[in-house]
Amino acid sequence: MEKLNGKKRLKVCVFISGRGTNLKSLIKFSQKKNSKIKISLVVSNNKKAKGLVIAKKYKIKCLIVNYLNKNKAEDKILTNLKKNNINFICLAGFMKIISKKIINKYSGKILNIHPSLLPKYKGLDTHKRVIMNKEKFSGCTIHLVNPKLDSGKIILQKKIKVLKNDDEKSLAKRLIKIENELYPIALKKFLSTNL
Ligand code: GRF
Numbered sequence: 001m002e003k004l005n006g007k008k009r010l011k012v013c014v015f016i017s018g019r020g021t022n023l024k025s026l027i028k029f030s031q032k033k034n035s036k037i038k039i040s041l042v043v044s045n046n047k048k049a050k051g052l053v054i055a056k057k058y059k060i061k062c063l064i065v066n067y068l069n070k071n072k073a074e075d076k077i078l079t080n081l082k083k084n085n086i087n088f089i090c091l092a093g094f095m096k097i098i099s100k101k102i103i104n105k106y107s108g109k110i111l112n113i114h115p116s117l118l119p120k121y122k123g124l125d126t127h128k129r130v131i132m133n134k135e136k137f138s139g140c141t142i143h144l145v146n147p148k149l150d151s152g153k154i155i156l157q158k159k160i161k162v163l164k165n166d167d168e169k170s171l172a173k174r175l176i177k178i179e180n181e182l183y184p185i186a187l188k189k190f191l192s193t194n195l
Contacts, residue, residue, distance in 0.1 A: 013041040013086040015094035020051020022092035022183050027058050029184035041084045074101050100147050110145035113183050122150035127168040140179045142186035156186035
């Protein structure tokens, strides 16, 4: 833990692969007065991820890892998590599945955001499947990460209506705003009850 203004702050690492809107909302949350977290590291498997530009703007250290060799990539990640004294991880659009090697080291300390009402629509292409199945509702979920894909304990969920004329794109566009709002709230809720 790092002491800032006399208060302990969790050192958080955010894993991304792309745009980084959830990363941005977590950064903003971390900068609030009396925040309990500091985002100390951003990990990306994609060197072109737009989220890296956001991280740099906020002067957050970035680690880019090549996933051609997953084992080596995860070793590099673990080394850097340790080096930066990271004690909590938020997955925010990270498109790789993290293995037990990382999960066991950070057991109960990894959150993920998923754009569906879990346990429905685990995995990829959630919006496409929701539209195809003519669901009336969709939503997003923040959950703990365990070794099973998108299956850990649910921390917070928000439901939205799927509109008549919605397609994959319009649904995703509406939902991402909800995701960005909900992730910090879920993190705050989780930290206040678990750490
Ligand atoms: C979000 O929809 C998130 O739920 C999913 O990937 C997307 C990431 O978006 N896992 P962003 O990079 O945070 O903008």
